[in-house]
Amino acid sequence: MQMGQRTWVFDQKPVIVATGTIGGPFEGKGPLADDFDMLHEDLWLGEDSYEKAHRLLFEQACETALAKGRRHKEQVQYILGGDLINQITPTSLASRSIGAPYLGLFSACATSMEGLALGAMIINAGGANYVIAGASSHNAAVEKQFRYPTEYGGQKPPTSQWTITGAGAALLGNEGSGPRVTSATIGKVIDMGLTDPFNMGGAMAPAAVDTIEAHLKDRGVDPSYYDLIVTGDLGRIGHSVSMDLFKKNGTPVKEEQYKDCGIMIYNESQPVYSGGSGPGCSAVVAYGHLLNEMRKGKINRMLVVATGALLSPLTYQQGESIPCIAHAVSIEAEGE
The missing domain is CATH 3.40.47.40 (Stage V sporulation protein AD)
Incomplete structure (x- = not known):
């Protein structure tokens, strides 16, 4: 239901059945380390490029959400997600392993809630029973594209921020228990x-x-x-x-x-x-x-x-x- 000019109210109140969160080594040293489902010890994740590691982050987040929610990938009707790399290729390549219809999104760092909002709208309208919404980033891959390769060691000003290495995915459903x-x-x-x-x-x-x-x-x-x-x-x-x-x-x-x-x-x-x-x-x-x-x-x-x-x-x-x-x-x- 539309409320006001820009707000949707979901009368069906779609359920966040389960989530998956994956982090990198730096995130594992932070105060929220215990809240990740999986933490990697290095930025490569066993891959031969940072971009491939970025792809793996999103794959693992989706797989974790499905496993925790005790659902199979065949039950997912849509994947909504995105990242910062050119043409959101890490998310696109990761989504082929799930095999569900895919909607690639780009709102930069606002992509996570864009996906959750659209996923909830799809379920609320009866367009799907299960949807995955998520977003990801990889410090070394993003720094290389937007600023300098991390090996360059470029100095940053105090106003700058640190791109996290991590991915989060939510399995949304039209039934079940949860937030x-x-x-x-x-x-x-x-x-x-x-x-x-x-x-x-x-x-x-x-x-x-x-x-x-x-x-x-x-x-x-x-x-x-x-x-x-x-x-x-x-x-x-x-x-x-x-x-x-x-x-x-x-x-x-x-x-x-x-x-x-x-x-x-x-x-x-x-x-x-x-x-x-x-x-x-x-x-x-x-x-x-x-x-x-x-x-x-x-x-x-x-x-x-x-x-x-x-x-x-x-x-x-x-x-x-x-x-x-x-x-x-x-x-x-x-x-x-």
């Missing part, structure tokens, strides 16, 4: 004219605020409706900017209920500058740590707002500013 997807708000492209590719958080913050405020308005709820509002990967810079914007707009989002996946995934001793980023960031934190917290009864309602910077190496080289987007999905504990 429920209750609504989604689709973001608009917001461009404030920033051009610095090393300050993604600052560029994405206005898009996050715009989507959160639109969601609250469309649903007619106060921020206190949610136990947690979490952004995808604004990092410390973007998180601070977004809080300033909420205060300026008079939106009563409280600091204690407002978190960021890019800040949560690493500890302060890890040299990640402003925090983590990448499509896999919100995917692994939401589908791993946050859903575990929900299952423990520590969270009843949360709004996950994945944020993305829609630039490419080509647009940066041509002097374009950075268009950004944020997609929000509300997830509620069963019985809420």
